[in-house]
Amino acid sequence: MSLVQGRTYLAIPGPSVTPEPVMRAMARAGANIYEGELIDLTNGLLPDLREVAQTKHHVAMYICNGHGAWEAALANTLSPGDLVLVPATGRFAHGWAEMAEALSIEIEVIDFGLRAPWDLDVIEERLRADTEGRIKAILAVHVDTSTSIRNDVPALRAVMNAAGHDALLMADCIASLGCDRFEMDAWGVDVLVAGSQKGLMVPPGMGFVWFNDKAKAHRPERVSSYWDWGPRHEPQWYYQYFGGTAPTHHLYGLRAALDLMMEEGMVHIWRRHEVLAQAIWAACDTWGQGGSFEMNVADPKHRSHAVTSLRLEAPYGTKLREWCERQAGVTLGIGLGMVEPDDPARHGFFRFGHMGHVNAHMVMGLLGSVEAGLTAIGVPFTPGGVAKAAEVLGSADLGVS
Secondary structure (H helix, E strand, O other): OOOOOOOOEEEOOOOOOOOHHHHHHHOOOOOOOOOOHHHHHHHHHHHHHHHHHOOOOEEEEEEOOHHHHHHHHHHOOOOOOOEEEEEEOOHHHHHHHHHHHHOOOEEEEEEOOOOOOOOHHHHHHHHHHOOOOOEEEEEEEOEOOOOOEEOOHHHHHHHHHHOOOOOEEEEEOOOOOOOOOOOOOOOOOOEEEEEOOOOOOOOOOEEEEEEOHHHHHOOOOOOOOOOOOHHHHOOOOHHHHOOOOOOHHHHHHHHHHHHHHHHHOHHHHHHHHHHHHHHHHHHHHHHOOOOOOEEOOOOHHHEOOOEEEEEOOOOHHHHHHHHHHHHHOEEEEEOOOOOOOOOHHHHHEEEEEOOOOOOHHHHHHHHHHHHHHHHHHOOOOOOOHHHHHHHHHHHOOOOOO
């Protein structure tokens, strides 16, 4: 017997839960891609996409995932032989670096491990040593989806300014945009990349690159026609927005998602994710008082509000995921990049996704299922995590009387 009947809950760090209005908007016949409402709808997306990123600058849309957005950002700003600096706090920083290297861009990775954020003093020292200005860009992952480390992007910009370095600051916000506070212009970010499937609450299939005039001026001598962001942000013809046929149903879904976000407001979205994350952390802190249950990031200042990476003694992480999915209908995220894929220790790692379309009862359902699972599989832990989470939610100041 299991208790999975009814609606299941995908609590992985992307793709996130798709809201009903988004699914309804996408459940429609195909649209005319040459004239009519789709053209007007697409033009209307751009101001709201800028609002989500907190920028007045440019945005280009791609039919791709986050990896495609990585490549678009690189292809429009860097040339073979250019050097980029990559401060790494997880698997996805290394992934972006590997993509740059595949494009014949020279990479220099400073690895800060899997449990701590950037050491800004180390980065500043490296930038000051670059007296010839060889470093053309810093590839900075705001939230690494594998480790759930949240890095301090405005502090990185301050370090770059203090060192007098003119490199582009390029930020991967794939896991954080629409969840953790991010202010592109105020924080001095030149390029921002994201995908549709996390905080934007739309199924995978669209990538986005926001960029300012400084990044635009970095255009290399050769850019492949598909990745070229020039015609995408200043199209003469509608098809140039997407390098070809528009992703029609995704656009209708994105319109519905942005409507939800604009109605809620970015400040409230950031606060909602913060409070829900704090409830999750309170539960995890309680469970971890006995046994091996542990959050990957010790300091709350450096934890993502969208994803929480966790560890148990192997193989209990995998056993917990299996129990939650098969018996409670809740799917947890696998551990990524913490150990080698063939290392048995991988079965100790797992993740909670709490991004995008998520609210108090979804989080409480997630935590209740996890606490039941810990009991069922016999993991030593301290009960009461769900009660602690309820205390956080019940005492949170949300501006609601």
